[in-house]
Amino acid sequence: MKLKKQFLAVLAVGLLVGPVCAQERVERPKLVVGLMVDQMRWDYLYRFYDRYGEGGFKRLLGEGFSCENTYIPYVPTYTAIGHSTVYTGSVPAIHGIAGNDFIIQQTGQRMYCTQDDDVDGVGTDSDAGKQSPRNLLASTITDQLKLATNFRSKVIGIAIKDRGGILPAGHFADAAYWFEGNSGDWVSSSFYMQELPDWVKQFNTQKLAEKYLQQDWNTLYPIDTYVQSIADDNAYEATYRGEEAPVFPKKLGTLVKDNGLGMIRATPFGNTLTLDLAKAAISNEQLGHNTDGVTDFLCVSLSSTDYVGHQFSVNAIEIEDTYLRLDKELEAFFKYLDSQVGAGEYTLFITADHGASHNPLFFMDKRGNAGYFDERNALSGLNELLEKEFGQEKIVRSLMNYQVHLNYETIHANNLDEDDIKERAVKFLRTLEGVAFVTDMEKASTSSIPERIRERIVNGYNPKRSGCIQVILEPQWYSGSPRSRGTTHGTWASYDAHIPFVMMGWGIKHGTTNRETHMTDIAPTIAALLHIEEPNGNIGQPVQEVLGR
Numbered sequence: 001m002k003l004k005k006q007f008l009a010v011l012a013v014g015l016l017v018g019p020v021c022a023q024e025r026v027e028r029p030k031l032v033v034g035l036m037v038d039q040m041r042w043d044y045l046y047r048f049y050d051r052y053g054e055g056g057f058k059r060l061l062g063e064g065f066s067c068e069n070t071y072i073p074y075v076p077t078y079t080a081i082g083h084s085t086v087y088t089g090s091v092p093a094i095h096g097i098a099g100n101d102f103i104i105q106q107t108g109q110r111m112y113c114t115q116d117d118d119v120d121g122v123g124t125d126s127d128a129g130k131q132s133p134r135n136l137l138a139s140t141i142t143d144q145l146k147l148a149t150n151f152r153s154k155v156i157g158i159a160i161k162d163r164g165g166i167l168p169a170g171h172f173a174d175a176a177y178w179f180e181g182n183s184g185d186w187v188s189s190s191f192y193m194q195e196l197p198d199w200v201k202q203f204n205t206q207k208l209a210e211k212y213l214q215q216d217w218n219t220l221y222p223i224d225t226y227v228q229s230i231a232d233d234n235a236y237e238a239t240y241r242g243e244e245a246p247v248f249p250k251k252l253g254t255l256v257k258d259n260g261l262g263m264i265r266a267t268p269f270g271n272t273l274t275l276d277l278a279k280a281a282i283s284n285e286q287l288g289h290n291t292d293g294v295t296d297f298l299c300v301s302l303s304s305t306d307y308v309g310h311q312f313s314v315n316a317i318e319i320e321d322t323y324l325r326l327d328k329e330l331e332a333f334f335k336y337l338d339s340q341v342g343a344g345e346y347t348l349f350i351t352a353d354h355g356a357s358h359n360p361l362f363f364m365d366k367r368g369n370a371g372y373f374d375e376r377n378a379l380s381g382l383n384e385l386l387e388k389e390f391g392q393e394k395i396v397r398s399l400m401n402y403q404v405h406l407n408y409e410t411i412h413a414n415n416l417d418e419d420d421i422k423e424r425a426v427k428f429l430r431t432l433e434g435v436a437f438v439t440d441m442e443k444a445s446t447s448s449i450p451e452r453i454r455e456r457i458v459n460g461y462n463p464k465r466s467g468c469i470q471v472i473l474e475p476q477w478y479s480g481s482p483r484s485r486g487t488t489h490g491t492w493a494s495y496d497a498h499i500p501f502v503m504m505g506w507g508i509k510h511g512t513t514n515r516e517t518h519m520t521d522i523a524p525t526i527a528a529l530l531h532i533e534e535p536n537g538n539i540g541q542p543v544q545e546v547l548g549r
Contacts, residue, residue: 026531028295029506031288031346032145033337034168036083036299037326038161038306039489040352041314042070042498047228048323051221055331060350064504065546067517072354072497074460075453075470076401076490080113081460082353082499082519083167083301087140089523089538091459096137097167098465099401105464108397108409111135114166116191123187123196123204128180131162132191133171138537140170141523142297147172148532149294156281157299160270164301164353174285177277179270181262184209186277199284208276209261212269217250219321220328229317236359237312238485240266246312266311268325270304275333288341295530301353302326313359313487314495347506347529351522352499354489361484363476370476371434372484375399378432385428390416396425402479402490403441403467404429422468429471437472444470456492509548517543 041047045057045066052058060066072082074091076099084090084097092098097113104111114131121129139147142155157169157176165176175193177186177200185204188196196204223232230236237246242258256263264270278300281287287296305322312318337346363370379399386395392414398405404425411418422440429438439447444457449472457470475493489496501522507529520540527534528542 025293027507028530029345029347030290030295031282031337031341032295032297032526032530033346033348034087034297034299035330035348035350036086036159036164036168036301037350037352037500038079038164038301038303039309039354039356040305040500041355041495042068042352042500044323045500045502048320048327051320051324052327053331055334056327057330059331059334060502060504063510064348064502065509066512067501067521067543067546068512068514070351070499070501070517070519070521071494072499073456073518073520075456075472075492076403076460077354077492077496078401078490079161079306079353080163080167083164084136084138085519086351086353086522087142087168087170087299088136088138088535089141089520089527089540090138090535091520091539092462092466093459094138094462094537094539096135096462096465098460098462100163101400102462102465103398103400103405103467105405105408105466105468108407111465114163116189120190121187122189122193123185123200124180124183126180126182128162128178128182129187129189131166131178131189133166133169133173133176134191136167136171139535140168141526141535142168142299143170143172144527144532144535145295145297145530146170148530149292152290152292152294154285154287154290154296155299156285156287156297157301158274158278158281159299159301160265160274160303161301161306164303165299168299168301177281179209179265179273181260181265184261184264197284199280203277203280208273209264212273213256213261213264213267214253215269217248217252217267217269219248219317220324223248223317226317226320229320230315230362232317234316236362236485237316237318246318248317265304266307268304268308268322270307271302271322271326271329274300274302274304275329278333279336282336282340288346309356309487311486313362313485314356315358315362344506347503347508347526349501349503349522349526351501351519355494355496355498356487356489357476357478357491357493357495359485359487360476360478360480361482368476369474371474372480372482373432373434373471373473373477374481375479378429382425382428386421386424389424390414390421392416395421398467399471399479401467402471402473404469404471405467425469429469434473434477435471436474439470439472441466441468441470453492456497503546507548508546511545513543513545
């Protein structure tokens with residue numbers, strides 16, 4: 001009788017415990033892949049649409065969900081800020097990445113966004129390895145995934161640009177890798193590891209950068225079919241070092257002697273190299289095959305689109321060809337994910353860190369309003385004025401990021417009136433050609449500036465890392481000179497601030513929305529998909545229309 005009672009007691013416990021042990025996990029994809037296409041204007045989804053194949057951009061739009069009116073909600077619109085904002089759901093005012101470079105206002109020290117002098121390079125002895133995410137003040141969606149799974153998820157960041165791999169991967173990443181131009185190798189830092197994994201070492205031994213640069217860069221299709229682009233030889237494009245004219249075919253095997261292996265950045269083959277490493281990471285790190293059944297996250301930034309854009313500009317055949325080649329690269333990458341992780345088992349999103357302007361000279365030649373803001377002359381003129389008024393030289397350190405950065409050491413040492421200095425500076429800058437608005441950052445919320453721009457100024461202002469005055473240029477104006485070739489970005493205007501945001505795969509509906517969404521909405525949308533906490537500085541909202549589960 002006693003044994004029977006013991007058996008019944010054990011059976012009862014088993015019945016109670018059994019359902020707890022057998023309960024289902026939260027439904028999540030095996031892998032999330034974030035693809036940032038550096039400098040991809042939203043209209044590139046459609047500008048070359050009729051030339052795309054079925055498996056790349058068209059597959060994204062045909063199977064996925066596109067937020068057609070996604071905007072960057074801050075100024076200035078630069079690479080490091082964009083990568084940080086996509087993954088934090090936050091803005092420079094909170095996450096602290098106020099530019100690719102910014103000034104620590106208290107000390108006047110110029111700081112690169114991922115600069116970390118307390119770490120060492122891994123795979124390199126150069127300063128290229130002294131990088132980490134420590135300057136990023138907010139958590140990323142990748143950090144939140146790590147926290148949600150008790151650090152069982154794997155997170156890896158990959159980009160030719162250090163900032164493109166480091167900032168998305170966040171503070172808790174297993175690894176971030178970036179490209180070193182001198183050696184042609186992929187490197188990391190001691191923030192993540194003490195030595196490169198064997199698979200990365202093996203990847204580097206293939207010398208793929210050298211191999212890709214031994215071929216000519218010719219157009220993928222007959223050059224006369226590139227009707228979305230202007231003539232091949234024109235006045236708006238820059239050349240590679242040693243090149244007589246910026247025309248096809250580009251003899252990379254010869255040009256690499258003068259430009260070094262870093263030249264691959266400004267060719268479409270830099271994207272090929274990046275996706276090669278991404279595939280190797282999926283295979284060797286078994287991303288999407290976590291033995292605990294938790295979600296992994298791969299952050300990939302395709303940087304070459306930015307380098308090509310800066311050199312050749314929006315209307316160049318080089319840009320059209322780069323996107324046609326990227327379309328084929330994406331098709332191959334999606335097929336790789338289908339085979340390695342499983343079709344429908346991963347979630348992928350594609351977006352951009354910023355867009356790009358038409359070359360101002362091109363715009364002017366077409367009789368449009370455009371021009372160049374001469375930052376050097378503006379700084380010189382401003383300092384001359386302030387010296388006359390206040391008796392001190394170089395009161396303004398810089399106009400970097402379209403902002404006035406004051407020399408507080410000089411101001412405090414000489415008991416100068418900061419408010420008076422700012423007032424004089426604002427009045428002077430408003431008189432300059434091409435300047436639309438100028439505002440004291442502390443008064444921006446009440447200034448006579450259109451609300452849309454005013455909000456972006458406020459969101460972009462970090463008092464410890466931003467300048468104290470914001471300059472807003474007229475449309476199609478940017479910092480440079482008539483000698484400037486190619487293009488750039490950094491302004492509030494739609495060509496810089498309107499970006500693609502398309503999601504595809506596990507948990508994603510098919511469709512589109514034309515309501516306004518924001519770069520800050522991407523991270524909370526992924527958080528909602530994964531049922532995890534949003535990043536700790538997030539100000540965005542989930543795009544509910546995207547989610548299918």
